[in-house]
Amino acid sequence: MTAITDERILHTSSLRKLLSRPELGSVVGALAVFLFFAVAADSFLKAPSLSTVLYAASTIGIMAVPVALLMIGGEFDLSAGVLVTSSALISSMFSYQMTANVWVGVGVSLLVTLAIGAFNGFMLTRTRLPSFIITLGTFLMLTGVNLGFTKLISGTVSTKTIADMEGFPSAHDVFASTLTLGGVDFKVTILWWFGLIALASWILLRTRAGNWIFAVGGNQDAARAVGVPVARTKIGLYMGVALGAWISGQHLLFSYDVVQSGEGVGNELIYIIAAVIGGCLITGGYGSALGSAVGALIFGMTSKGIVFAEWNPDWFKFFLGAMLLLATLLNAWVRKRAEATK
Amino acid sequence: MARYRTWVGIAVAGALCASLAGCSSTGGKRAEDARKAAAAQGRAAVDTPRWTFAMITHSGDGDTFWDIVQSGAEQAAVKDNINFLYSHDDEAQQQAQLVDAAVDKGVDGIIVTLAKPDAMKAAVARAVKAGIPVITVNSGSAESKEFGALTHIGQDETIAGRAVGEELNERGKKRAVCVLHEQGNVGHEQRCAGLKETFEGTVQNLYVTGTNMPDVQSALEAKLQSDTAVDAVVTLGAPYADTAVKAKESAGSAAEIDTFDLNAKVAAGLTAGTLGFAVDQQPYLQGYQAVDLLWLYRYNADVLGGGGPVLTGPQIITKDQAPALAEYTERGTR
Numbered sequence: 143m144t145a146i147t148d149e150r151i152l153h154t155s156s157l158r159k160l161l162s163r164p165e166l167g168s169v170v171g172a173l174a175v176f177l178f179f180a181v182a183a184d185s186f187l188k189a190p191s192l193s194t195v196l197y198a199a200s201t202i203g204i205m206a207v208p209v210a211l212l213m214i215g216g217e218f219d220l221s222a223g224v225l226v227t228s229s230a231l232i233s234s235m236f237s238y239q240m241t242a243n244v245w246v247g248v249g250v251s252l253l254v255t256l257a258i259g260a261f262n263g264f265m266l267t268r269t270r271l272p273s274f275i276i277t278l279g280t281f282l283m284l285t286g287v288n289l290g291f292t293k294l295i296s297g298t299v300s301t302k303t304i305a306d307m308e309g310f311p312s313a314h315d316v317f318a319s320t321l322t323l324g325g326v327d328f329k330v331t332i333l334w335w336f337g338l339i340a341l342a343s344w345i346l347l348r349t350r351a352g353n354w355i356f357a358v359g360g361n362q363d364a365a366r367a368v369g370v371p372v373a374r375t376k377i378g379l380y381m382g383v384a385l386g387a388w389i390s391g392q393h394l395l396f397s398y399d400v401v402q403s404g405e406g407v408g409n410e411l412i413y414i415i416a417a418v419i420g421g422c423l424i425t426g427g428y429g430s431a432l433g434s435a436v437g438a439l440i441f442g443m444t445s446k447g448i449v450f451a452e453w454n455p456d457w458f459k460f461f462l463g464a465m466l467l468l469a470t471l472l473n474a475w476v477r478k479r480a481e482a483t484k
Numbered sequence: 485m486a487r488y489r490t491w492v493g494i495a496v497a498g499a500l501c502a503s504l505a506g507c508s509s510t511g512g513k514r515a516e517d518a519r520k521a522a523a524a525q526g527r528a529a530v531d532t533p534r535w536t537f538a539m540i541t542h543s544g545d546g547d548t549f550w551d552i553v554q555s556g557a558e559q560a561a562v563k564d565n566i567n568f569l570y571s572h573d574d575e576a577q578q579q580a581q582l583v584d585a586a587v588d589k590g591v592d593g594i595i596v597t598l599a600k601p602d603a604m605k606a607a608v609a610r611a612v613k614a615g616i617p618v619i620t621v622n623s624g625s626a627e628s629k630e631f632g633a634l635t636h637i638g639q640d641e642t643i644a645g646r647a648v649g650e651e652l653n654e655r656g657k658k659r660a661v662c663v664l665h666e667q668g669n670v671g672h673e674q675r676c677a678g679l680k681e682t683f684e685g686t687v688q689n690l691y692v693t694g695t696n697m698p699d700v701q702s703a704l705e706a707k708l709q710s711d712t713a714v715d716a717v718v719t720l721g722a723p724y725a726d727t728a729v730k731a732k733e734s735a736g737s738a739a740e741i742d743t744f745d746l747n748a749k750v751a752a753g754l755t756a757g758t759l760g761f762a763v764d765q766q767p768y769l770q771g772y773q774a775v776d777l778l779w780l781y782r783y784n785a786d787v788l789g790g791g792g793p794v795l796t797g798p799q800i801i802t803k804d805q806a807p808a809l810a811e812y813t814e815r816g817t818r
Contacts, residue, residue, distance in 0.1 A: 191588040198581050289667050299670060303602065394577060400602035404667050405575055445578075449585040455571045456545070 162480035164421035165433030167473035171419065171465070172436050172443070179447035186450045189326040196328065199442030200335040201390065203435050205409070206416035207338045208386040210434035211346065212379045213417050216359035216426025217273040219262065219383050221280035223409030228284050229255040229384075229391025230401040231292055234301040243309040252388050258284070259384025263377030285407060292403035305399040317389070318397035331393050335435070338386065342431035355379065359426030415462070416441055419469040428477075440465065528565035532783055535593065536567040537775055538586035541622070542579055542599040543572040548723060549745055549767055552816060553622070556771030557595070564779040576603030583607035593617050593778035595771075598624020598631070599671065605631060617781050621770045623671050625793040634781060635789040637773050639765035639797035641671045645678020647798045648742065648763055652716055655760065657740065658685040660716040661707060665694030665724055672720050675744065679718065697727055704731035714739050716760070722747040729758050746801065748813040754806035762806075765797030768817045 160166065179186045186192075205222055212219055232254050237247030258280070265276045289299070296302055304310060319330045346352040354375045357365035366372050395401055418424065419440055420433025444465065448458050539557055543550035554570050561568035569591070573579045580603050586594055587610050594611050598604050601624050611618050612632035620628040620636045628636035652660060660683060662676035680687045690707055692700040708714055708731060717732065717739050719725050725743035732739055740760040743750060745767070753759035773794065780786040788794055801809065812818035 185589045188588060191585070194581060194584045194588050197584075201577060201581075299667065299673060300600070300602075397606065398576065398580075398600075398603040400600075402576055402600055402603075404669075405577075409575075446581065446585050449569075449571055449582060450589060452567075452569050459545075 158480070161476065164428060164430045164473070164477075165436055166421070167476045168420045168433050168436040168440065168469055171469045171472060172440050175440050175443050175447070175465070179443060179451060183447055183450035183452070186447055189324075191446070191450060193326050193328050195442045195446045196332050196439075197442075198446050199435075199439045200329065200331040201393070202412055202416055202441050203335045203438030204331060204338060204390050204393075205383075205386045205413045206420070206434040206438045207335070207342045207431050208379075208382040209413040210417035210420060210422050210429055210431055211342055211355060212383055213414070213422040213424070214346070214359045214426060214429045215355045215376060215379045216362065217266065217376060217379065218277060218414070219380065220274065220277040220410050221258075221262065221284055222383050222387060222413055223411075224281055224284040224288060224406040225255065225258060225384065225387040226390040226394065226409065227288055227401065227403070227406035228258070229388045230395040231288055231301060231391075231403060233392060234304055234395050234401050235292070235295050237304050237307060238302050239295060241307075244304055244307050244313050245309045247304075248313060248392060251391065255384045255388040255391070256381050259381040259387075260377055263373075263380035266380070267373040267376055281410065288403045288406075299403050301401045301403075303399045304395075310396070310399075313392070314396045317392040317395075334389055334393075335438075338389075339431050339435045346431060351375070351378070356427060359428075361427070412441065415466055419466060421473050437469075440469070527562070529563050530565050530779075530783075532565055532779070534565055534567055535779070535782055536569065536589075536591045537561065537593040537595065537778055538569040538571070538589070538591045539595040539771070539774070540579060540582045540586060541570075541572040541597045542574055542576070544574040548747055549721065552767040552818070553771040555816060556768035556773075557775045558771075560772040560775035560779075564775060566775060566779060568775065576600040580604055580607040583611060587611045587614050587616060590614075591616060592782060593619070595619050595621055595774040595778065596633075597622045598627050599669070601627040601631075608633065617778060619774050619778055621774045622767075628793065629791065634787050635777065636793040637770050637777070637796060638793065639795060640793070641674035642678040642681075643795075644744070644763055644765065644798035645675040645680075646682045647678075647800060648675075648718060648744075649679045649682030651761055651800055652679075652718075652742070653682070653684050655716075655740070657683075657716040659711075659713050660685060660687045660718060661704075661711075661714050661739075662687055662689050663700075663704065663717060663719045663724060663728065664689055664691050665700065665719070665721055667691055675720055692724075694721070694724070697723075700724060701727050701731045701734075704728055705735045708732060708735035708737040708739060712737065717741050719743045721745055722750045722762075725750050725753060725759055725762075729753065746809065746813055746818050748810070751806050751810045751813040751818075754801065754803055755810065757803060760802075762801045763797070764799045764801050764818070766799065766818070767796075769796045
């Protein structure tokens with residue numbers, strides 16, 4: 143036996159492995175929030191209530207997963223919130239104006255939404271401007287386009303209903319149906335969310351692309367020097383966010399058949415909050431998809447738990463802010479401990 | 485010891501007040517407390533069981549109009565021995581989830597606004613299916629019955645818009661600007677469309693960012709400076725009337741400012757003559773009646789409206805009625 147000196151093949155205990163997981167802090171936080179509301183709100187633990195909480199978490203979580211990946215890659219996307227609305231509007235208005243099967247609109251919406259994501263990534267890699275600025279520009283442009291185009295095409299501030307068109311029932315089943323398990327109704331978005339978590343975790347932890355994402359987020363220049371395709375990785379990440387926006391947008395459209403053009407503003411920050419609570423670093427290079435899911439779950443539990451506990455909802459934002467600070471502090475502390483014991 | 489110190493503190497403060505005349509003998513917190521003490525103490529007037537009613541609106545954070553609706557509902561809840569829960573979200577999806585949460589809780593009655601009717605359809609249906617009586621308020625008069633609600637309480641926005649058009653005709657106006665402070669609000673579009681229907685002059689829609697008052701003022705100023713023939717500005721919310729008056733003054737325009745909804749400033753403006761008229765939809769009544777009608781339904785299976793909406797407006801308020809309402813706007817119920 144020769145003495146091993148390389149730290150990469152050192153044997154680490156399973157406890158230490160657990161402590162160095164990015165989502166550990168958020169899991170502790172989620173448990174605390176769950177227990178808190180289980181005690182404070184008597185209807186919180188009922189199955190339908192938990193289903194509502196899961197649904198609320200999934201509507202945030204579907205976007206928080208790709209946003210977390212993007213943040214691990216070291217970038218922001220401030221246009222993510224309104225992109226969801228854009229995606230729904232494109233789908234609805236294309237189907238309606240062309241009198242096409244709604245699946246045509248869904249397909250067109252996917253292409254256009256991915257193109258907007260690619261535009262974000264392309265602008266970022268070409269101009270070298272911070273993503274904060276680039277996506278702030280996209281955010282403002284999309285907000286205006288959503289309102290302007292809808293008014294121009296539909297003549298009102300919301301789209302016309304497409305519920306009576308061909309293909310609507312099947313699209314509704316895919317994006318917005320309700321599944322009954324053991325007498326409790328669950329929304330299909332929960333499945334989409336779990337699917338995205340699994341896919342993103344696999345990409346991050348088991349593929350070359352995952353290594354590239356960590357590399358470009360950790361140190362872009364070093365990554366480029368060792369041959370990581372930085373531009374392609376970042377454009378791909380933005381297209382991932384667009385994919386999430388497309389799924390969320392189609393869910394909005396098919397659960398409500400009509401889309402309000404002014405919505406979605408401000409949600410981009412909620413996705414970022416979910417990712418950060420879940421252990422993603424603002425500076426990039428660290429985080430996990432599972433963590434973002436836990437962050438979204440905390441968000442869902444808090445937003446609905448306050449209702450179940452019969453508190454004044456005016457305080458909701460205060461709790462959210464406090465939770466963001468606490469979770470981030472906890473994450474930082476856990477990470478420091480984990481690194482110190484290496 | 486501590487108590488002694490407190491007393492000394494109060495005595496010192498009192499002495500300071502008296503010697504420096506630093507206390508206001510009018511208005512302020514003290515006057516408000518005196519008013520409250522003079523008013524009847526909030527006690528239930530009925531002996532029905534303590535039911536729980538949830539109200540879910542599409543209001544944004546910190547909205548004056550919805551504050552009045554809420555206080556009407558709360559006072560009716562006190563009288564009817566109701567445990568009243570209020571929640572709101574301006575995003576349709578979030579509002580629907582809040583209705584779902586109320587159904588999960590198993591409340592005894594739900595009051596909901598249908599500003600975005602399609603988004604609320606499934607949530608309201610779920611409540612009706614669970615056997616919870618639902619009353620719609622403020623917006624959604626067309627959809628209320630179809631969704632299975634008992635009744636609708638509110639104002640038909642198109643009718644209110646028409647009333648404004650007729651009032652402007654009577655005042656001999658020729659060129660009006662309709663100021664929309666919330667892009668994407670269907671009710672606001674209906675108000676301006678109703679105004680266009682009956683008004684014999686021309687109407688232009690002006691979109692402003694309602695969450696940013698300086699922006700509202702500068703946009704209006706620019707409009708009034710560039711189009712000097714405008715002789716009537718119609719704002720769609722009470723807080724914007726005051727801003728419109730400021731814009732008119734700095735633009736040197738002679739336009740009359742008229743507004744939807746009331747608040748203390750609007751009442752004062754009507755009395756002083758800086759505002760022409762206000763169109764009120766009585767938000768206090770919307771909240772109060774909704775709770776009261778739900779209580780009546782639970783207690784006696786009574787339903788009001790005979791299958792149609794119960795209208796709370798429009799009511800045109802001019803210089804003649806404003807002074808009588810000033811006191812009510814001050815206390816935040818009109």
